[in-house]
Amino acid sequence: MHCPFCRHTDSRVMDSRTTDDGSSIRRRRQCPECGRRFTTIETASLTVTKRSGANEPFSRSKVLVGVRKACQGRPVTEDDLAILAQRVEECIRQQGQAEVEAHEVGLAILGPLRELDEVAYLRFASVYQAFDSLEDFEGAITLLRAGRDATGTEPEPRARPQTQAGMPPG
Numbered sequence: 001m002h003c004p005f006c007r008h009t010d011s012r013v014m015d016s017r018t019t020d021d022g023s024s025i026r027r028r029r030q031c032p033e034c035g036r037r038f039t040t041i042e043t044a045s046l047t048v049t050k051r052s053g054a055n056e057p058f059s060r061s062k063v064l065v066g067v068r069k070a071c072q073g074r075p076v077t078e079d080d081l082a083i084l085a086q087r088v089e090e091c092i093r094q095q096g097q098a099e100v101e102a103h104e105v106g107l108a109i110l111g112p113l114r115e116l117d118e119v120a121y122l123r124f125a126s127v128y129q130a131f132d133s134l135e136d137f138e139g140a141i142t143l144l145r146a147g148r149d150a151t152g153t154e155p156e157p158r159a160r161p162q163t164q165a166g167m168p169p170g
């Protein structure tokens with residue numbers, strides 16, 4: 001590692017520590033030439049392959065561009081978005097691959113975005129999955145409703161007949 005002050009071609013590691021989430025290592029270094037200290041952060045490289053075949057480094061800010069558009073006018077804060085981008089990155093890194101395809105990044109966005117805001121989720125999914133008819137929206141909404149019923153997180157429960165779920169077979 002070159003010294004950022006005097007460009008000396010070597011530096012000495014004084015201290016290394018893993019960040020709390022385990023995703024990177026911070027190293028405190030000292031230049032043996034000029035004696036100045038600096039910090040480096042080391043993360044595993046993660047490459048996204050686009051449909052065109054081009055590669056680019058994974059970037060949380062790129063994830064946020066599409067999501068932020070879908071969240072326009074919705075009660076979603078910048079903090080919510082930052083947490084979402086972090087979850088997306090963690091989800092992708094957990095797959096343990098150094099290279100992922102762009103559509104896998106899109107898939108990893110869908111889950112956390114659905115939990116964050118269902119309207120933004122539908123907007124994002126409609127672009128990402130190229131919805132081209134009302135039936136596509138209906139299908140996605142049906143899935144959303146099914147997911148709510150399964151997890152019991154419906155925000156406004158209405159009085160309606162309980163459906164029998166989980167009947168034993170036979």
Ligand SMILES: [Zn+2]
Nearest residue numbers: 003006031034
């Ligand atoms: Zn130096």
